[in-house]
Amino acid sequence: MTDAPRRLWGGRFASGPADALAQLSVSVQFDWRLAPYDLLGSKAHARVLHRAGLLDDDELTRMLDALDGLAADVSSGAFRPTADDEDVHTALERGLLERLGALGGKLRAGRSRNDQVATDLRLYLRDAVRQLVARIAELETALVSLAERNADVPAPGMTHLQHAQPVLFAHQLLAHVHPLTRDVDRLRDWDARTAWSPLGAGALAGSSLPLDPEATARELGFRGAIPNSIDAVSDRDFVAEFLFVAALLGVHLSRLGEEVCLWATSEFSWVRLDDAFSTGSSIMPQKKNPDIAELARGKAGRLIGHVTGVLAMLKGLPLAYDRDMQEDKEPVFDAVEQLLLVLPALAGMVSTLQVNSERLEATTPTGHALATDVAEWLVRRGVPFRDAHEISGSLVQLCDTRGIELWQLEDADFTAVDARLDPSVRSVLSVRGALEARSAVGGTAPSRVAEQLAALAETATEHAAWATRD
Structure with missing residues (x-):
């Protein structure tokens, strides 16, 4: 079995996996983005092994130097996964073995891919949530600034899309800011619940080695270690909850997008889109289309699909870890990517909107x-x-x-x-x-x-x- 050293689970098997199994199992094409977080966890784990007497001082120094070098090569693109690497953990262990030889194999002691990936995903998402909150804050600021510039402009307040009562247009704009503030509140609440480390849980039962999960947790910026090792590796509440908040955020962005689509029509003529944040038609030269608003509206369905898919995947799983959980990552990565695309675009569109105050007042x-x-x-x-x-x-x-x-x-x-x-x-x-x-x-x-x-x-x-x- 020529590729046995590259499989983290290969020792028990007399032959390599069938091609169909290998192709189904491989996840490195999408979980590679967890590499920086896996390396952070590896450095923390190396220090715990050292404190447990399982690495001497020289071995720890060499291990940390190799991990730093590997991290630099991952960042620069000098080190990349190959077609034979099953997942991010396999690829990075290969890189460590290439640098350290047998010493690299010592890092696997006391941990499993089960607690590694749960830790990696929490670290990734905690970073991603901060990026999202920064982008939400930019959209909040854009809406507030537009409201300030039009603070005295009245508008037809509507229910059922029928004229109902007069409102200030600023009041209407700020009605889109308040849901965004609640989205941020939810993300911050989510962060507090997610700030607990699974590392040290091993496959499901912890380790007989004298490790210190609390020390690892503190080094990685967590509040502490998860107190139940089975829960630590099987919990994906933090994934489902994030995807719910992402979907609700998507719904809020969709409602804003829908209103901009209406306001920019000839029938409403409440606002005019800036050229930099609209598109034209390949056949009708007069068109000015609100593509950003429409795409924001469309992304909501995609985000809703992610949370329903993950909940359906989780609902029948026995404890502790099951390979079904491989399906949690792509929805998370896509939700983060789509929101980081649409939020800045919406902020730019809102900040450059021209309000037709005369039309609104009339x-x-x-x-x-x-x-x-x-x-x-x-x-x-x-x-x-x-x-x-x-x-x-x-x-x-x-x-x-x-x-x-x-x-x-x-x-x-x-x-x-x-x-x-x-x-x-x-x-x-x-x-x-x-x-x-x-x-x-x-x-x-x-x-x-x-x-x-x-x-x-x-x-x-x-x-x-x-x-x-x-």
Whole structure:
């Protein structure tokens, strides 16, 4: 068996694996990105072996030097996996053996690919989450900045895509920031739960060697070692939870993308896309397409598929480790890659949007958007809301028959519908008045939106700072 030394499990077998098995089992083509984290774990494990008396001082020095050299070669591309390497662990052990000979084989003592890969994936994802939070913070900042530049611009607030009530356009933009802040909260919560080390669990039962998993955990930046070795190698909650947060983030980006697609249409004409963040048509020269917004919308389905696929893979697995878990990595890697592509693109698109404030202001009161203000005016005069709703609805019906808006009715028209509708009702038939009136917490009044702007700008700054912490 010519390739036996390259197989971490080959000693028990009299012959090599069938080609079909080898091709099915190989994962190095996608798990190679874990190499830097596997090498970090190897250095920590070498120090633990040294403290246990299983490596002498000279052996530890040679081992760490070889691992540093291997890490440099991996980073530069000088060392790469070959077609015979089954996975990242196999490839890196080959590289170590090439540098150290038999000494390289000592590093395998007290650990298994089971605890190695669980550790590698946690380290990779903890780094990736910080990259994602940094990119989310950039999108938060872009949305807040766009809101600040258009702080006084009204817009038609909608439900069911129908004109409902006036809002500030900034209020609408900030409604997309709040879900992003919750996504960051979820990622930070996830990080706290994921900051526990599986290394030292071995295949499933720990090791009879005098190792120190807590020391390894601390060196790798974890809070401590996972207290149950079976759970340590079989747990993929951190994968499923990350993929759920990624999918929910994707949904939030999709909803933003959908609104930009609507706002940029000729029918809405609320915003104009910058040339650098839109594309054209191969046949229609006038087209300016919101491709970034559409791709953000499309990626959500892909991200949702990843979490459902991993949950389905995990649901029937017996403890401890099963090879099915090889299927956890590609969804994770793809989710990270797609989000790191789409988040900066969305931030760039948002930061360069040109808002058509005149169009927004002109369309805000249309569609009888001030009808609720009339009903609430009546309520303040003691009319039960049930009756006020009916009266205001009758005004709308009258306007529809004439093809006019509420403020275009004559004084006599108001009193003809209900005697309590005296001319002072006109005080609420203005967009500015409607906005100012909604000053309760969470409302769209300019004072409340200004509070949101200040708070969310500070939050985005804090998110960016967290992403750079060790």
